[in-house]
Amino acid sequence: MISFPGELNFPIENYYDEDKRTYTIPYNPKTHEFQEPDYRNIKGLPKDIITVEFPSERLLDRIGWNRKYGFDMKHGLRINGLAMQFEARHVPWKETFLVDLIKSNRSIERKREEQRKGLQQMKEPQQPGNKGRRM
Numbered sequence: 001m002i003s004f005p006g007e008l009n010f011p012i013e014n015y016y017d018e019d020k021r022t023y024t025i026p027y028n029p030k031t032h033e034f035q036e037p038d039y040r041n042i043k044g045l046p047k048d049i050i051t052v053e054f055p056s057e058r059l060l061d062r063i064g065w066n067r068k069y070g071f072d073m074k075h076g077l078r079i080n081g082l083a084m085q086f087e088a089r090h091v092p093w094k095e096t097f098l099v100d101l102i103k104s105n106r107s108i109e110r111k112r113e114e115q116r117k118g119l120q121q122m123k124e125p126q127q128p129g130n131k132g133r134r135m
Contacts (some may be wrong), residue, residue: 016056022054024057025051030048043106045093050091052089
């Protein structure tokens with residue numbers, strides 16, 4: 001778990017993309033904190049939260065990574081080099097899984113509405129009609 005001074009810890013491992021070797025996290029720029037949307041009920045793209053992507057610990061601190069996992073201090077430095085400054089990248093929501101999740105949530109909501117309407121129609125008493133032939 002990565003911890004940031006003065007901020008809450010959160011399970012960042014859930015946000016790691018092995019293919020890109022990056023973390024992509026939801027972030028609230030107003031409060032400067034990690035903030036997860038309500039994935040179960042989300043119906044539209046969040047307006048107050050952005051997604052931020054940054055490299056893994058291995059790239060952020062190569063020497064610290066080597067020390068932590070028992071490698072030689074210079075291991076991998078020739079290949080990757082040693083960067084002293086990194087910048088997080090803002091990722092548009094449309095490039096994340098959230099667009100598909102919103103479509104799914106909307107579809108589920110529509111099905112629930114249709115079921116509710118169907119149940120209401122079944123519960124409504126039918127109007128008394130003709131009771132038979134008149135004589």
